[in-house]
Amino acid sequence: MMKEVRVGIAGLGVVGTGVVELLVNNNDRLRRAGAALRLVGVSARDRGKDRGVSLDGVCWFDSPEELAGSDDIDVFVELMGGASGPAYEAVQTALRQGKHVVTANKAMLAEHGAGLAAMAEHKGSSLLYEAAVAGGIPVIRGVREGASACRVDRLVGLLNGTCNYMLTKMTSSGWGYDEALREAQSLGYAEADPSFDVGGADAAQKLAILSTIAFDAGIRYGSFPVEGIEKVTAEDIAGASKLGFRIKLLAVAQRSEDGCELRVHPALVKEDHPVAKADGADNFVIVETDPLGRLTFSGPGAGKGPTAAAVVADLVALSRGVSGPVYNALSTDLQEATLVSPDKKASRFYLRVGLKDVPGAIAGISETLAQKSISIDSLIQPSVSASGEGRPDAMVMLVTHETTMAEIRAAADEIRQKAFALGAPSIIRIEDFD
Amino acid sequence: MMKEVRVGIAGLGVVGTGVVELLVNNNDRLRRAGAALRLVGVSARDRGKDRGVSLDGVCWFDSPEELAGSDDIDVFVELMGGASGPAYEAVQTALRQGKHVVTANKAMLAEHGAGLAAMAEHKGSSLLYEAAVAGGIPVIRGVREGASACRVDRLVGLLNGTCNYMLTKMTSSGWGYDEALREAQSLGYAEADPSFDVGGADAAQKLAILSTIAFDAGIRYGSFPVEGIEKVTAEDIAGASKLGFRIKLLAVAQRSEDGCELRVHPALVKEDHPVAKADGADNFVIVETDPLGRLTFSGPGAGKGPTAAAVVADLVALSRGVSGPVYNALSTDLQEATLVSPDKKASRFYLRVGLKDVPGAIAGISETLAQKSISIDSLIQPSVSASGEGRPDAMVMLVTHETTMAEIRAAADEIRQKAFALGAPSIIRIEDFD
Numbered sequence: 001m002m003k004e005v006r007v008g009i010a011g012l013g014v015v016g017t018g019v020v021e022l023l024v025n026n027n028d029r030l031r032r033a034g035a036a037l038r039l040v041g042v043s044a045r046d047r048g049k050d051r052g053v054s055l056d057g058v059c060w061f062d063s064p065e066e067l068a069g070s071d072d073i074d075v076f077v078e079l080m081g082g083a084s085g086p087a088y089e090a091v092q093t094a095l096r097q098g099k100h101v102v103t104a105n106k107a108m109l110a111e112h113g114a115g116l117a118a119m120a121e122h123k124g125s126s127l128l129y130e131a132a133v134a135g136g137i138p139v140i141r142g143v144r145e146g147a148s149a150c151r152v153d154r155l156v157g158l159l160n161g162t163c164n165y166m167l168t169k170m171t172s173s174g175w176g177y178d179e180a181l182r183e184a185q186s187l188g189y190a191e192a193d194p195s196f197d198v199g200g201a202d203a204a205q206k207l208a209i210l211s212t213i214a215f216d217a218g219i220r221y222g223s224f225p226v227e228g229i230e231k232v233t234a235e236d237i238a239g240a241s242k243l244g245f246r247i248k249l250l251a252v253a254q255r256s257e258d259g260c261e262l263r264v265h266p267a268l269v270k271e272d273h274p275v276a277k278a279d280g281a282d283n284f285v286i287v288e289t290d291p292l293g294r295l296t297f298s299g300p301g302a303g304k305g306p307t308a309a310a311v312v313a314d315l316v317a318l319s320r321g322v323s324g325p326v327y328n329a330l331s332t333d334l335q336e337a338t339l340v341s342p343d344k345k346a347s348r349f350y351l352r353v354g355l356k357d358v359p360g361a362i363a364g365i366s367e368t369l370a371q372k373s374i375s376i377d378s379l380i381q382p383s384v385s386a387s388g389e390g391r392p393d394a395m396v397m398l399v400t401h402e403t404t405m406a407e408i409r410a411a412a413d414e415i416r417q418k419a420f421a422l423g424a425p426s427i428i429r430i431e432d433f434d
Numbered sequence: 435m436m437k438e439v440r441v442g443i444a445g446l447g448v449v450g451t452g453v454v455e456l457l458v459n460n461n462d463r464l465r466r467a468g469a470a471l472r473l474v475g476v477s478a479r480d481r482g483k484d485r486g487v488s489l490d491g492v493c494w495f496d497s498p499e500e501l502a503g504s505d506d507i508d509v510f511v512e513l514m515g516g517a518s519g520p521a522y523e524a525v526q527t528a529l530r531q532g533k534h535v536v537t538a539n540k541a542m543l544a545e546h547g548a549g550l551a552a553m554a555e556h557k558g559s560s561l562l563y564e565a566a567v568a569g570g571i572p573v574i575r576g577v578r579e580g581a582s583a584c585r586v587d588r589l590v591g592l593l594n595g596t597c598n599y600m601l602t603k604m605t606s607s608g609w610g611y612d613e614a615l616r617e618a619q620s621l622g623y624a625e626a627d628p629s630f631d632v633g634g635a636d637a638a639q640k641l642a643i644l645s646t647i648a649f650d651a652g653i654r655y656g657s658f659p660v661e662g663i664e665k666v667t668a669e670d671i672a673g674a675s676k677l678g679f680r681i682k683l684l685a686v687a688q689r690s691e692d693g694c695e696l697r698v699h700p701a702l703v704k705e706d707h708p709v710a711k712a713d714g715a716d717n718f719v720i721v722e723t724d725p726l727g728r729l730t731f732s733g734p735g736a737g738k739g740p741t742a743a744a745v746v747a748d749l750v751a752l753s754r755g756v757s758g759p760v761y762n763a764l765s766t767d768l769q770e771a772t773l774v775s776p777d778k779k780a781s782r783f784y785l786r787v788g789l790k791d792v793p794g795a796i797a798g799i800s801e802t803l804a805q806k807s808i809s810i811d812s813l814i815q816p817s818v819s820a821s822g823e824g825r826p827d828a829m830v831m832l833v834t835h836e837t838t839m840a841e842i843r844a845a846a847d848e849i850r851q852k853a854f855a856l857g858a859p860s861i862i863r864i865e866d867f868d
Contacts (some may be wrong), residue, residue, distance in 0.1 A: 033763060034764055136729070149746035295572070311582055324751075
């Protein structure tokens, strides 16, 4: 039952080193798991660097390409990163030769996944990527295998730990965005250049991969709207709380009659919903299926141990003899995704309007909304706080009844031009769960 | 890549009928999933019964044994239930002939799982059972595959939806046990004879299966202590709430230096912990692993759709070509479980003492506890409520600091004999998370 799998790893950063450690330290567990994994080759930028792991008896390759093409490996583990470039080239080389590939590279999959799947399926080899989405949480398995018999109707995820950590701190400590970002950086949750995380790209890449599995459709990063948390202020967080909501960066994929609707953006979620309560740096994924019902998965979405464990779990699966399509359908059965713009989707919205000291503001706002047939569900006008630089002195926050993004944007545009308005109103969608 | 799998189903109750419906109605999804599943034979008690599904062209077998032994099927789907008897006989027949088996039968696996695994592995066939634990939640996959490279340190589950529904209602509505049970029965969450659910056996069987996967040790139902929720009163629920806790029926499996500790019992959980907040009829499982960290899974733990979807997901896996050990280790590598008694485990405890109208009760209780070196963390004496029949007129509820079940039982025994005590104190363990 046990067949030896010869492993080559390209990329010995934090995760790559973690994989090597697991292969060495958890050898007993792996052997019992029915896996005979032998690390035979590695490739990384700096050969001389001390990574704290022994690579005795492991062959060093100067390029990932050479490792990927080596006859000595059965599986190429790609942990270099980057949507295109050397990682993509090396993975293609491995697949072309009928080798299995295990990768944690969400950027590459979100861009080239369907093509790589076709290559793997053509040769009958496996392309596994549990570590690419939500770190150690087995959500790829959960959807691809656990819900394989089901129709997936909606995915809602907190897929970026950095953003969820920052929003949690902003909520619990009343911090502003900058303060939360500095803390996230000091704890290693955010990079020096945090834009990939806070701008929503990371969550969007993961969503593209998950929805390709969920909807049997090739969905690429870049094909749907993505908005980050950079504009969420301490006032928004506080106002949302007063109105009974939490602000989360949501990644949403929803099946509709006309196609699939995908979006990544900050959203207000009712404070008593599990999504609102999912605090901290963990990831959290809800999958609504028929007839399986609503599944939730949560756990560490990043980090050395969780990500390495997910990579090694894929290696165990290979050794046990996994097969089947790369997604939940063969790449030849993946359809062209018909993406529906979220602008048309009916939602409730949160609106924050900065005010100059001009009377009649609330009357003016409600009139403008009424003209667009947008009615107000609730409204608060927090007492004026000690104002920081650039902050409006007074503001109104409100929650509308259902309307569309197009309508609320048009209304906000009109409000911005009123005498009482200070700057453009900010708009955040409210995500309702039945 | 697609190989046709010929399916025989024994047992056409609610779940069996759900499986037939899925095979027919979701044919398109299943084909895309890479699964070619053909229902060729069924066996059930009553041939004439109208089940609302067409069985045209499907062969009827008068006994599950005959179906299991038929050369016309590749996989025997056992949905009859029962730890031993016809289901067990038929599954053995199928495995002896090298057929794959898919089952939702937790009682059989919790009793005979290791032996059946050995039979399957001997012939190189698969024994799959996702539906046997937590219904549609892919927690078997999550542990067996997602955490295959990890050491599992602790499992904590709300594995019985009936109990969780009842405890939730007792908490939210102030209901007593009987009222909650009647409601659960009227909604179909509890059987006419509810003892299998409310007595903890159902949760314990699931725990036995999950911990066999988690600990690489053959763990059987009946080898660890199980206590149900029958003695939990409305007063306990209210007292726990006042003390900052919720009462849940927990299934716990914990690795320790001396072996594994398993137990199923009502427990107090701090009200802000996710386990405390997991309300309703859903199941909820926490898996603490190294180095993957803490994973949680939740979703519908029972019901036609979820259970049938889990069965069909296993059929899809077979069609895709799953293999590997039945648990997370080959049955030949499963160790004898060294079970540690929970009585030795240090915990905090909740104690409820019914009082006669005798002064000095609190002093008496604290003295008795102090003599056993048990100190009190917090104590409440709720105002006397309109007493129902048999209810004590007054009572004290308290939370201790850490001690053992043996110590707290001895103290409760002494308290019971005091002049102020009305009946035996009730004891509930407090489950703390780091």
